[in-house]
Amino acid sequence: MHRERISENVYWFQSEVYAQVTAGVVAGPQWAVVIDTLAIPEETLGMREFVEHELGLQVRYVINTHYHADHTWGNCFFPGATILAHARCRELMIEKGIPALESAKKQNATLRQVKMVLPHLTFEEGELTLRVGKKNLILAPAYGHSRDGISVLVEEDRILFAGDAFMPLPYLVDGDIDQLAASIKKMGRMGLENIVQGHGDIILRGEIEAAVKENLAYLSAIRKAVRAALKRKTPLDYLDEVGIEECGKSRVHLGGLAPALHQRNLRALHRYFLSNKEKMDGEE
Numbered sequence: 001m002h003r004e005r006i007s008e009n010v011y012w013f014q015s016e017v018y019a020q021v022t023a024g025v026v027a028g029p030q031w032a033v034v035i036d037t038l039a040i041p042e043e044t045l046g047m048r049e050f051v052e053h054e055l056g057l058q059v060r061y062v063i064n065t066h067y068h069a070d071h072t073w074g075n076c077f078f079p080g081a082t083i084l085a086h087a088r089c090r091e092l093m094i095e096k097g098i099p100a101l102e103s104a105k106k107q108n109a110t111l112r113q114v115k116m117v118l119p120h121l122t123f124e125e126g127e128l129t130l131r132v133g134k135k136n137l138i139l140a141p142a143y144g145h146s147r148d149g150i151s152v153l154v155e156e157d158r159i160l161f162a163g164d165a166f167m168p169l170p171y172l173v174d175g176d177i178d179q180l181a182a183s184i185k186k187m188g189r190m191g192l193e194n195i196v197q198g199h200g201d202i203i204l205r206g207e208i209e210a211a212v213k214e215n216l217a218y219l220s221a222i223r224k225a226v227r228a229a230l231k232r233k234t235p236l237d238y239l240d241e242v243g244i245e246e247c248g249k250s251r252v253h254l255g256g257l258a259p260a261l262h263q264r265n266l267r268a269l270h271r272y273f274l275s276n277k278e279k280m281d282g283e284e
Helices: 041-054 087-107 177-188 205-229 235-240 258-275 277-283
Strands: 002-007 010-014 022-027 031-035 058-063 082-086 121-123 128-132 135-141 150-154 159-163 194-197
Touching: 010 041, 022 041, 022 194, 031 041, 031 128, 041 058, 082 087, 087 121, 177 205, 194 205, 205 235, 205 258, 235 258
Parallel strands: 031 058, 058 082, 082 121, 159 194
Antiparallel strands: 002 010, 010 022, 022 031, 128 135, 135 150, 150 159
16 A cells, blocks of 8 residues: 655555555544545555554544445444545445445455445535644535545645546546536636545646646547447447547556446446437537
8 A cells, every 4th residue: 555645644545456546644633534445454454553553643534535335345444433425425335335345245255344334424515624633624526426426625735635536537437427527627727736536646736737638638539439439330349449548548547447447438428328319419
């Protein structure tokens, strides 16, 4: 697990095991806040070890940016902490997360110690602010990757923990392309020092504008590819040939998972346009 101090009392963690998934810690004088957990128990426990033994603090709050397993299944390793999330995150953890965990435990012995801990405090609209020492954490919706996504802004430092609404490769299979584009555009206008992506490396201030443009260009490229595919007799065969590079992204992103995720994006958008033909026609 990689760890880096981003600013005073703000820390970033990145998994070395699964898809470069990230998490964060904001430390106050008496307690700490964890932003997302990591993919496997050992790495999440490593985060807790750092907070308790190197910082000398207890974790009072855990924020889940969305319900996906690699960001929430470590909640159980912070006993006594209050879990904060979007209201839909709690609903989706009940609907999808609990069955998925029970199934995963049968396949992976390392997950047997994991228990689903649902968010205790949720919000649905507007913003939720949490004060940690001298820092304000502002939780706000960041939809598109999923229906329950939120971001966490460390206001004084202009550091945004973006969850999976910002990734090296935008991923929309469980979300909505229009909402994702809107979230990315909003982040580009926030005057940020850093974007902590849900997966991948930290984006620095001088890199943000280019990263925003690249992600929006990718979403535009896959829209065009799917519209072109739908005019052909065998659209899925056509999409099989649409490589990630021709849509402006590298296949090495996310530990080599990017090409497979790219193909899933194309198929998800294809299904979306088939079920929303009037929307596709309106974009012509």
